[in-house]
Amino acid sequence: MKVLVIIPCYNEEESIVETVNSLKGQKVDYVVINDGSTDHSLKVLKDHNINYIHLDNNLGIGGVMQTGYQYALKNHYDVAIQFDGDGQHDASYIHKLIEPIKKKEANLVIGSRFIGTDSQFKSTITRRIGINTLSFLYKVITGKRIKDMTSGFRAADKSIIEIFAFHYPYEYPEPITNLYVSNMKIKEIPVKMKKREHGKSSITPLKSIYYMVNVILYFFIIVLSRKDDYNA
Amino acid sequence: MPNSLKIFLIISILIFIIHVIQNVKTNHLSVRNCIIWLIMSLAIIISVFQIDTLAKIADFLGIKTVANLFFFLGFIFLIFVSFDVLRTQSLQNKKIIKLTQELALLRKEIENDKKHQ
Numbered sequence: 001m002k003v004l005v006i007i008p009c010y011n012e013e014e015s016i017v018e019t020v021n022s023l024k025g026q027k028v029d030y031v032v033i034n035d036g037s038t039d040h041s042l043k044v045l046k047d048h049n050i051n052y053i054h055l056d057n058n059l060g061i062g063g064v065m066q067t068g069y070q071y072a073l074k075n076h077y078d079v080a081i082q083f084d085g086d087g088q089h090d091a092s093y094i095h096k097l098i099e100p101i102k103k104k105e106a107n108l109v110i111g112s113r114f115i116g117t118d119s120q121f122k123s124t125i126t127r128r129i130g131i132n133t134l135s136f137l138y139k140v141i142t143g144k145r146i147k148d149m150t151s152g153f154r155a156a157d158k159s160i161i162e163i164f165a166f167h168y169p170y171e172y173p174e175p176i177t178n179l180y181v182s183n184m185k186i187k188e189i190p191v192k193m194k195k196r197e198h199g200k201s202s203i204t205p206l207k208s209i210y211y212m213v214n215v216i217l218y219f220f221i222i223v224l225s226r227k228d229d230y231n232a
Numbered sequence: 233m234p235n236s237l238k239i240f241l242i243i244s245i246l247i248f249i250i251h252v253i254q255n256v257k258t259n260h261l262s263v264r265n266c267i268i269w270l271i272m273s274l275a276i277i278i279s280v281f282q283i284d285t286l287a288k289i290a291d292f293l294g295i296k297t298v299a300n301l302f303f304f305l306g307f308i309f310l311i312f313v314s315f316d317v318l319r320t321q322s323l324q325n326k327k328i329i330k331l332t333q334e335l336a337l338l339r340k341e342i343e344n345d346k347k348h349q
Contacts (some may be wrong), residue, residue: 033336053340057332067333074337170329 003098004077005030006068008061009052009085011039017048020082022051022091031071033064042191061152062170062177069156081155093191097155106162106187108122110146110178111153116190124203131213134175137219142182153191160184172218179222193200238280245273272309 005023009016009032016032023030031051034041036058053067065082068074073082079101083089093111100106116132127150134149147212151172156164169180178186252269252293255261279286289299 040256055332055336057328059332063329063333066329067336070333070337071340076340162338 001079001098001102002077003028003077003079003081003094004068004075005081005083005094006065006070006072007032007046007083007085008035008064009033009037009041010035010058011037011041011062012046012085013037013040015087016041016044016050016085017148019085019087020048022087023083023094026091026201028081028094029077031068031082033067034085034100035059035061035064041160044210060170061174062168064172065177066164066168072161073165077161078158080161082152082160083154088194090192090194093153093189094155096189096191099152099154100187100189101157104183107157107184108178108181109155110148110151110186110187110188111191111193112151112188112222113146113153113191113193114147115188127208130208133212134215134219137216138175138182141179141219144182144186146178147188149178153193172222175215176218178220185220211230216217241280242277245276249273337338 005026005028007016007019007030012019020030020032029051030044031053032051034045034052034054042052042054044050045054053071055064055067059067068082069080079098081097083091083092085092089111097109097111100109131148131150135145135147138149139145163181167180169176172180176182249270252261252266252273256263256266279302286298286301288300290296293301293304295301295304
């Protein structure tokens with residue numbers, strides 16, 4: 001089974017080498033997508049001979065991930081894993097993430113902070129309230145439950161790779177992607193997530209609130225306009 | 233409307249029209265996008281000579297003065313224009329994303345081919 005780890009990278013000069021090194025021994029291919037970083041990320045990628053794709057414009061996480069899925073599709077990968085470049089995700093969980101796809105139990109596997117006791121770091125209270133609200137909305141719309149709606153640690157099988165390569169909802173916030181493919185089999189497994197070690201999170205409390213309002217609004221827009229894309 | 237104001241409006245509009253055409257000539261504005269501004273300019277010039285008609289329209293809409301009608305119509309016009317600009321910008325944004333992705337993937341493919349040669 002050909003597995004590709006897609007690592008979005010925006011101004012991660014301090015952590016990207018460590019993140020890539022953490023994948024050693026996992027028997028997976030990887031590609032770093034440099035999202036028009038304004039720091040020295042590109043130089044770091046070149047100097048360390050890291051496999052990367054450079055985007056000239058900053059496309060945001062959606063545009064980056066779609067590029068990754070397009071790369072996965074072009075190179076005939078069976079599984080594509082989204083893996084943060086800031087060192088928050090633990091590479092030792094990659095094989096657990098792939099397992100349900102291997103067994104054909106799921107098309108999309110989400111690494112969750114809120115299942116089991118693997119993850120000590122479960123984000124701030126305000127963000128958890130937001131995530132729970134999204135989870136509740138998702139349940140109302142699809143009848144299914146995803147506890148960690150904002151998790152960026154996900155494994156997609158070939159059918160999802162194909163959907164995301166052509167129709168990634170990059171205009172929408174990331175949790176919407178789960179809604180987009182909610183007619184497929186989605187499974188959550190417990191994973192360990194760490195606090196970001198280097199760099200600064202771009203999410204301020206005010207941005208978090210704005211983001212939440214946005215996501216909720218997008219949920220309703222999708223429900224009203226694209227009934228084919230989810231199991232209502 | 234006093235004649236001095238009429239003359240001022242007409243001169244302003246004529247300068248604006250010349251400015252629009254100049255922008256089209258230097259390729260800073262597309263013909264498609266200039267048309268709406270030329271139509272608007274023409275509408276203002278005609279309105280200057282048709283104050284009575286405008287007064288009737290204002291009266292019909294319950295607007296007390298012609299000046300207020302001007303502001304009202306200008307406001308509606310600007311809303312339409314900004315919506316159109318936003319729509320165009322959204323479409324262009326999608327195209328830029330697609331182009332950026334294709335360029336990046338092609339560059340990667342060329343790099344890989346060079347490595348394998």
